[in-house]
C-alpha cells in the first residue's frame with residue numbers, strides 16, 4: 001500500500017539500506033549513469049527521435065498519415081487524441097512492435113539518435129533496448145522481483161552476481177520501489193500491488209539503459225496516488241531520458257508535458273509546447289478536443 005508520505009519519502013528521500021544515508025533520486029540516477037555496465041553504453045545527451053513521412057496501413061486501413069515529428073531528449077512529450085486516432089500504433093511503430101504483422105505496411109523513416117531504426121542491418125533487440133516501452137497494464141514476468149530486472153540484462157550479455165545485484169538495487173531505487181521490496185527481492189513479482197508492478201516494469205526497462213521511455217497510458221490502470229508517483233518519477237527521469245507518453249488524461253498532460261502532439265484520425269494536427277497547445281491552440285480541432293467537444 002502506497003501512502004502519500006511513503007511516496008514522498010521514496011521519491012525524495014530514499015534511504016540506503018546499507019548506509020542509512022539520505023540521498024535524492026537525482027543522486028541515484030547520476031550513479032546509474034556513472035557506472036557503465038554496458039561496454040558501449042550510448043550517451044543519450046543529444047539524442048532525439050526524428051519521424052519523417054511516416055505512413056502506416058493495417059489491412060488497407062490508412063492508420064497513420066504522413067506523420068512528421070521531432071521528439072527531443074530530456075523532455076516529456078505527451079501524445080493526445082481521441083480513441084482510435086493511432087496513438088498506440090505510433091508508439092508501437094517507434095518501438096518496432098508491429099512490423100512483424102503481415103497486415104501492417106510501414107513507409108517513411110524513423111531515426112533514433114542518428115540511426116534509421118528500419119534500416120536493413122538493424123537488430124530489433126538493439127532497438128527495443130534503446131526504446132523502453134511501458135504498457136497500460138503492468139506486465140511483470142512470471143518470476144521473482146529480482147529476476148524480472150536481471151532478465152533483460154542477461155539477454156544483453158551482462159553477467160556476474162555482484163554486477164546484477166547492483167543493477168537490481170540501482171534501478172529499483174530509480175523507480176522508487178527499493179524501500180518497499182528490498183526484503184523480498186526473491187518473492188514472485190505477481191505478489192506486488194498493481195502500482196508496484198508498474199514501477200517494477202519501469203525498473204526493468206531502465207535496467208537495460210534505454211535512451212527513451214515510451215509509455216502507452218502507463219498510469220491509466222493505477223490508483224491516483226500510484227499514478228502521481230509514476231508522474232513524479234517521469235519528471236525526475238527526463239533528466240536522463242527522452243519520454244514519450246500517450247495519455248487520455250489531459251490533466252496529466254497539463255501537469256507533466258513539455259511538448260504536446262495532438263493526433264486526429266491518424267494525422268498530426270498540432271504540436272508545440274504544452275503551454276501553447278493547451279492555452280493557445282491554433283487548430284479548431286485542437287480547441288474542440290481540449291474543450292471536451294469530443295474525446
Ligand SMILES: Nc1ncnc2c1ncn2[C@@H]1O[C@H](COP(=O)(O)OP(=O)(O)OP(=O)(O)O)[C@@H](O)[C@H]1O
Pocket residue numbers: 058059063081082083084085086087088089090
Ligand atoms: N492489429 C490491428 N489490426 C487491425 N486494426 C488495427 C490493429 N491495430 C490497430 N488497429 C486500428 O488502428 C486504429 C488506431 O488504433 P490505435 O490502437 O493506434 O488507436 P489509439 O489512438 O491508441 O486508441 P485508444 O485511445 O483507444 O487506445 C484503430 O482504428 C484500430 O482499430
Ligand SMILES: [Mg+2]
Pocket residue numbers: 087088089216
Ligand atoms: Mg491506444
